Amino acid sequence: EVRLVESGGGVAQPGGSLRLSCVASGFTFDDYTMHWIRQVPGKAPEWVSVISWDSNSRFYGDSVRGRFTISRDNRKNVLYLQMDSLRTDDTAFYYCVRDKLGQYSYVFDYWGQGALVTVSS
């Protein structure tokens, strides 16, 4: 069974930092491109970032580029999202998501349960 379990969410002040982790199990982690997608409750999801299986390629959405960094550790089956210079509009649930069709298909077939990030003073 594919499982994605996020952790590291919480409350941060504007300008602060948080790091999210996602432990993957039930599949061969280093066969897959992985994504972070966020969602404000009651709104549409918003794609945040993607990383290739070998970490050689990483891309970001316009709203987080230059502030967030995606990374992975294939030995530990863990995906990370380092979030710096946080803003109040970064408040959302953050989902760790697997890419269904392999490299950069942007079809999202398995989602974690989400980690809530709240940015507030």
Add this chain to the structure above:
Amino acid sequence: VVLTQSPATLSVSPGEGVSLSCRASQSVSRHLAWYQQKPGQAPRLLIYDVSNRATGIPARFSGSGFGTAFTLTISSLEPGDVAVYFCQQRSKGVSFGGGTKVEIK
């Protein structure tokens, strides 16, 4: 690419068929997926590339369309289908529609 879903909310009796619309501001070819999000849960992939059902999705969920107009059809609504349904394109970047909420009448 802006995806516009309609209607915003749909109330349907159990056993009835349901059609949800998703319109794109420019052509996305066949690169259109549908997701189901039940209250308090993460989205779940239902359909990708217009009409391919994801693993474990029952045949009463089907998709159609091409270019800028797409439809998700639920042939016979069950109480467990109460959810918000999002469409998503991957032709030009990634974007999601605003969602259609399906309720039981």
